[in-house]
Amino acid sequence: xxxxxxxxxxxxxxxxxxxxxxxxxxxxxxxxxxxxxxxxxxxxxxxxxxxxxxxxxxxxxxxxxxxxxxxxxxxxxxxxxxxxxxxxxxxxxxxxxxxxxxxxxxxxxxxxxxxxxxxxxxxxxxxxxxxxxxxxxxxxxxxxxxxxxxxxxxxxxxxxxxxxxxxxxxxxxxxxxxxxxxxxxxxxxxxxxxxxxxxxxxxxxxxxxxxxxxxxxxxxxxxxxxxxxxxxxxxxxxxxxxxxxxxxxxxxxxxxxxxxxxxxxxxxxxxxxxxxxxxxxxxxxxxxxxxxxxxxxxxxxxxxxxxxxxxxxxxxxxxxxxxxxxxxxxxxxxxxxxxxx
Amino acid sequence: xxxxxxxxxxxxxxxxxxxxxxxxxxxxxxxxxxxxxxxxxxxxxxxxxxxxxxxxxxxxxxxxxxxxxxxxxxxxxxxxxxxxxxxxxxxxxxxxxxxxxxxxxxxxxxxxxxxxxxxxxxxxxxxxxxxxxxxxxxxxxxxxxxxxxxxxxxxxxxxxxxxxxxxxxxxxxxxxxxxxxxxxxxxxxxxxxxxxxxxxxxxxxxxxxxxxxxxxxxxxxxxxxxxxxxxxxxxxxxxxxxxxxxxxxxxxxxxxxxxxxxxxxxxxxxxxxxxxxxxxxxxxxxxxxxxxxxxxxxxxxxxxxxxxxxxxxxxxxxxxxxxxxxxxxxxxxxxxxxxxx
DNA sequence: ACTGGCACTCGTCTGGTCTGAGTGCCAAAG
DNA sequence: CTTTGGCACTCAGACCAGACGAGTGCCAGT
Numbered sequence: 226x227x228x229x230x231x232x233x234x235x236x237x238x239x240x241x242x243x244x245x246x247x248x249x250x251x252x253x254x255x256x257x258x259x260x261x262x263x264x265x266x267x268x269x270x271x272x273x274x275x276x277x278x279x280x281x282x283x284x285x286x287x288x289x290x291x292x293x294x295x296x297x298x299x300x301x302x303x304x305x306x307x308x309x310x311x312x313x314x315x316x317x318x319x320x321x322x323x324x325x326x327x328x329x330x331x332x333x334x335x336x337x338x339x340x341x342x343x344x345x346x347x348x349x350x351x352x353x354x355x356x357x358x359x360x361x362x363x364x365x366x367x368x369x370x371x372x373x374x375x376x377x378x379x380x381x382x383x384x385x386x387x388x389x390x391x392x393x394x395x396x397x398x399x400x401x402x403x404x405x406x407x408x409x410x411x412x413x414x415x416x417x418x419x420x421x422x423x424x425x426x427x428x429x430x431x432x433x434x435x436x437x438x439x440x441x442x443x444x445x446x447x448x449x450x451x452x453x454x455x456x457x458x459x460x461x462x463x464x465x466x467x468x469x470x471x472x473x474x475x476x477x478x479x480x481x482x483x484x485x486x487x488x489x490x491x492x493x494x495x496x497x498x499x500x501x502x503x504x505x506x507x508x509x510x511x512x513x514x515x516x517x518x519x520x521x522x523x524x525x526x527x528x529x530x531x532x533x534x535x536x537x538x539x540x541x542x543x544x545x546x547x548x549x550x551x552x553x554x555x556x557x558x559x560x561x562x563x564x565x566x
Numbered sequence: 567x568x569x570x571x572x573x574x575x576x577x578x579x580x581x582x583x584x585x586x587x588x589x590x591x592x593x594x595x596x597x598x599x600x601x602x603x604x605x606x607x608x609x610x611x612x613x614x615x616x617x618x619x620x621x622x623x624x625x626x627x628x629x630x631x632x633x634x635x636x637x638x639x640x641x642x643x644x645x646x647x648x649x650x651x652x653x654x655x656x657x658x659x660x661x662x663x664x665x666x667x668x669x670x671x672x673x674x675x676x677x678x679x680x681x682x683x684x685x686x687x688x689x690x691x692x693x694x695x696x697x698x699x700x701x702x703x704x705x706x707x708x709x710x711x712x713x714x715x716x717x718x719x720x721x722x723x724x725x726x727x728x729x730x731x732x733x734x735x736x737x738x739x740x741x742x743x744x745x746x747x748x749x750x751x752x753x754x755x756x757x758x759x760x761x762x763x764x765x766x767x768x769x770x771x772x773x774x775x776x777x778x779x780x781x782x783x784x785x786x787x788x789x790x791x792x793x794x795x796x797x798x799x800x801x802x803x804x805x806x807x808x809x810x811x812x813x814x815x816x817x818x819x820x821x822x823x824x825x826x827x828x829x830x831x832x833x834x835x836x837x838x839x840x841x842x843x844x845x846x847x848x849x850x851x852x853x854x855x856x857x858x859x860x861x862x863x864x865x866x867x868x869x870x871x872x873x874x875x876x877x878x879x880x881x882x883x884x885x886x887x888x889x890x891x892x893x894x895x896x897x898x899x900x901x902x903x904x905x906x907x
Numbered sequence: 908a909c910t911g912g913c914a915c916t917c918g919t920c921t922g923g924t925c926t927g928a929g930t931g932c933c934a935a936a937g
Numbered sequence: 938c939t940t941t942g943g944c945a946c947t948c949a950g951a952c953c954a955g956a957c958g959a960g961t962g963c964c965a966g967t
Contacts, residue, residue, distance in 0.1 A: 227939090250929050263941055268930070286929050286948045326725065360705040364717055374715065374723065376705055382715065382723050384667065462803060463821035466814060473807060480804035568908090591960050604910050609961070627917045627960050909967085916961075923953090930947075937940075 233260065234270045235279055236303045239291050243544050248288030293507040293541060296519070300504050300545050307546040309554050313341060317558050324562065327351070327381060331458050334535060334559050339461025341551045344539040345479070347489055350456045351526055351533040351563070356381070358410045358418045361444065363403055368393045373440060375447055377415075383447045392435045402440065405429070410444075419448045455486050457493075468517070468540055478514040479538065488512070493522050493534040502549055507541045517541055521548050523556040527563035535559070574601065575611045576620055577644045580632050584885050589629030634848040637860070637882060641845050647891040654682060654892070658899050665903065668692070668722060672799050675876060675900050680802025682892045685880040686820070688834055691797045692867055692874040692904070697722070699751045699759045702785065704744055709734045714781060716788055718756075724788045733776045743781065746770070751785075760789045798827050798834070809858070809881055819855040820879065829853070834863050834875045843890055848882040858882055862889050864897040868904035876900070 237258040241249040251264040251271060260267065271289055274280045279295035282288065291299065309317075320337045324330040331348050338346035362374040369392060375383040409425050410418040422441050429437050462483055465476045482488045491511055494503055505520040521543075522536025537552055578599040582590040592605040592612060601608065612630055615621045620636035623629065632640065650658075661678045665671040672689050679687035703715040710733060716724040750766050751759040763782050770778050803824055806817045823829045832852055835844055846861040862884075863877025878893055 248929090252929080264929095265941055265943090266939085269940085272931080282930085284948065286927090286946090288929065326727070359707070359713070362703045362705075362715070364701040364703075366700070372700070372717065374703070374717065376713065376715065376725075382725055384717075384723055386667070460825055462824065463818055466818045466821065477804055477807045480807065483803065484801055589960090593960080605960095606910055606912090606962095607908085610909090613962080623961085625916090625918065627915090627958085629960065911966085912964090914961105914963095916959105918957105918959095920957080921955085925952080926950090928947105928949095930945105932945090933943090935941085935943100937938100 230260070230262070231270045231273060232298075232303060233258075234267055235274055235291070235295060236299060238271075238274075238280060238289055239295065239299045239303070242290055243542055246542065248283060248290050250288035253288070291542075293509065296506045296541060296545070297509075300506070300549070304546045304549070306550040306553070309550055313551070314554070316341065317554060321555075321558055321562055330559065330562060334555060335458040335460040338535065338537060338551065338555050339464065341555075342537050342539070342548050343461075343467075344464050344537045344543065344548065345459065345461045345483075346535070346537050347493055347522075348458045348535040349490060349493060349533040350381075350458070357412060357414050358448075359412075361403070361406050361410055363399055363406075363440075365394050365399060371440065373443055373447070375444065385443045385447050387439050387443045389436065389439060394436075398436060402436065405437070406441070406444070415448050419445050455490050457486050457489050459483050459489070464539075475515075475517045475540075478512075479518065482512075482515075490534075492520055492538070493536050494520070502553055503536075504545065504549065519543055519545075521545070521552050523552050525556040525560045525563075527560065571601070571603070572611045572614060573639075573644060574599075575608055576615055576632070576636060577640060579612075579615075579621060579630055580637065580640045580644070583631055584883055587883065589624060589631050591629035594629070632883075634850065634882060637847045637886070638850075641847070641886050641890070645887045645890070647894070648887040650891055650895050655895070657682065658895060662896075662899055662903055671900065671903060675896060676799040676801040679876065679878060679892065679896050680805065682896075683878050683880070683889050684802075684808075685805050685878045685884065685889065686800065686802045686824075687876070687878050688830055688863075689799045689876040690831060690834060690874040691722075691799070698753060698755050699789075700753075702744070702747050702751055704740055704747075704781075706735050706740060712781065714784055714788070716785065726784045726788050728780050728784045730777065730780060735777075739777060743777065746778070747782070747785070756789050760786050796827050796831050798830050800824050800830070805880075816856075816858045816881075819853075820859065823853075823856075831875075833861055833879070834877050835861065843894055844877075845886065845890065860884055860886075862886070862893050864893050866897040866901045866904075868901065 234254065237254050237260065238249055241254065241257060251267040254260065254267055255262065255264050271280065274295070275282065275289065278292060279298055280289040281292045283290060317337055321330065321333050324333050327350075331350055335346045335348040338348065357378040359376045359378050362376065364372040364374065366372050366386065369389040371387045371389060371394065373385045373387055375385075377383070405425065406422070409421040413421060422445055426437060426441055462480065465479060468475045482492065492505075492515070494505065501523065503520075503522050505522075507519060508516045510518070510520065517540055518538055519541045520536055520538055522534050524532075524534055526532040535552070535556055537548055539548065575595065578595050578601065579590055582595065582598060592608040595601065595608055596603065596605050612621065615636070616623065616630065619633060620639060621630040622633045624631060658678055662671065662674050665674050668691075672691055676687045676689040679689070698719040700717045700719050703717065705713040705715065707713050707727065710730045712728045712730060712735065714726045714728055716726075718724070746766065747763070750762040754762060763786055767775075767778060767782055803821065806820060809816045823833065833846075833856070835846065842864065844861075844863045846863075848860060849857045851859070851861065858881055859879055860882045861877055861879055863875050865873075865875055867873040876893070876897055878889055880889065
């Protein structure tokens with residue numbers, strides 16, 4: 226029995242099953258893929274593949290279905306990424322080039338991804354922590370209320386309101402605050418700015434302390450607050466309809482996860498090394514309720530690090546070659562856009 | 567035949583059908599609601615109700631199901647809003663009180679709504695147009711690139727990058743710009759600020775024009791740009807799973823609408839007069855694909871106008887009394903929070 | 908005006924049969 | 938040792954008929 230042919234059979238099974246969504250039998254296989262051998266031969270190979278756990282038959286008189294392990298072998302050794310068509314490339318670039326700011330880039334990316342793959346797409350917002358402070362602005366809302374606006378290099382803007390209690394503001398104190406804070410914070414990476422601000426607190430004149438205190442505190446909090454860090458954009462949930470049969474068991478948990486951004490992020494996985502695709506198949510993931518779901522993801526971001534992930538969720542029975550190609554293409558394109566801006 | 571009893575029968579049918587999700591027959595009716603008459607009598611009433619189009623029987627040997635018209639009569643004349651339990655009231659207030667900014671208020675509202683009603687909740691962000699300009703800030707990104715930050719009274723922040731071409735910036739010109747723009751714009755309602763800025767363009771010294779021109783243009787655009795105006799928050803899509811049978815026909819279009827914010831807004835309907843509940847049942851809505859879906863919505867917002875809507879989508883077969891009560895309660899509570907801040 | 912009775916309808920449940928796709932195994936042929 | 942044709946076997950799903958029963962409409966009696 227030739228090892229090569231056995232793998233060819235597995236590949237054929239995966240491809241057929243993905244296309245038809247039905248267990249595939251030996252006869253159909255030799256017909257649809259010119260394997261050049263008889264069904265009986267294929268049956269032997271199939272028996273071996275089943276023995277090794279790559280495929281599985283739902284019931285005695287049915288065809289075979291790939292197992293998670295089978296898909297794994299397929300993506301690792303058998304799949305060649307399907308090259309993107311010119312039309313698809315064009316779609317990506319025209320769609321993404323119109324973006325006006327970071328939010329928009331993310332929104333458009335996630336749309337593009339879901340549209341091209343016909344699946345649920347997820348894009349994590351680039352993390353705050355790797356960016357630098359561009360500017361901090363203060364706006365008086367009322368005599369004792371202050372709006373703190375933190376502007377970051379990646380275009381993100383964080384804002385917080387601060388109650389000053391009995392302390393009151395006037396223009397000159399506001400100016401002091403503005404120059405003082407920006408002197409130490411502007412241009413710094415988030416983490417550095419945070420500690421620098423801490424240091425600032427200790428050297429300021431005593432009479433400014435009641436003002437600076439709460440303000441700096443809020444700023445530090447806003448910087449370290451990763452509550453906005455786990456934001457993700459989701460698109461294409463309607464494609465979940467294609468799970469078909471296993472609705473309550475598969476789709477429901479997914480829909481729930483769509484709103485639990487933390488879960489979603491864990492699913493996407495750590496941002497891997499730049500440009501490398503990660504494929505997580507079915508039960509390989511951390512959540513048992515997504516046993517029928519695969520994740521194809523990639524890190525992306527400006528420069529050479531990948532501060533964020535994007536990817537696609539779909540049934541384990543998905544078209545890996547083209548999904549992977551699309552995810553990679555979008556990740557690259559988005560990274561390039563972020564580089565430019 | 568007593569008119570009163572006929573209505574009581576309709577009410578009973580609606581309640582039973584909502585509870586059991588199954589067509590309800592005459593016998594079950596008299597048993598579960600102490601109507602004090604025999605099944606045969608009820609049958610006569612039912613025949614009349616069917617004649618008038620309030621109920622309908624799926625097939626000859628089945629019970630009756632309310633029609634859209636039947637639900638309409640029910641909510642208009644028969645339903646008494648179910649008062650909220652103390653626990654629910656507490657849930658609303660504790661959940662919403664923790665909100666730190668406008669975004670957070672909206673997020674928490676939509677979460678609360680979907681959790682309490684066990685349905686899909688939709689909350690429109692308060693429209694930009696009704697708020698005033700708090701402050702406009704400019705930050706130099708590069709010698710010829712400028713970040714314009716527009717801070718509004720409702721806590722929303724809009725930001726745009728401006729390319730200045732050959733024009734270059736320095737601190738004093740930036741200060742000019744800042745004071746100049748804020749002098750005419752700060753404190754104005756959006757629309758007024760827009761026109762005022764237009765006027766500003768004509769009276770500035772000639773040498774500043776190349777700088778002011780593109781900046782003001784961008785600002786006006788950001789103000790009039792309603793692309794961010796149709797933003798909505800959605801939560802609880804997982805509850806769509808309860809549509810059960812009619813998956814492809816009902817749920818899919820809904821999931822698609824969830825991402826088409828424009829559609830969602832149309833569905834939510836015009837923000838009605840403050841505090842008034844709107845109920846749109848099945849085909850009464852503007853979209854034929856949502857024939858099996860009802861919308862319960864209410865305007866909300868600070869003061870006495872309702873710049874935005876919030877509401878709940880669900881199957882026509884929903885528990886109107888409690889849904890309506892919840893929507894109203896949340897709308898009121900959110901309005902109050904917006905009033906305070 | 909209400910009620911009990913009765914004949915009727917028709918969707919669903921049950922059990923049984925049939926069909927065909929697909930298998931595993933074996934013996935014969937390369 | 939590998940491949941192939943043949944053959945008996947399994948079993949899910951389709952199909953069918955009959956029984957069941959929930960629910961109805963109508964009518965005559967109270």
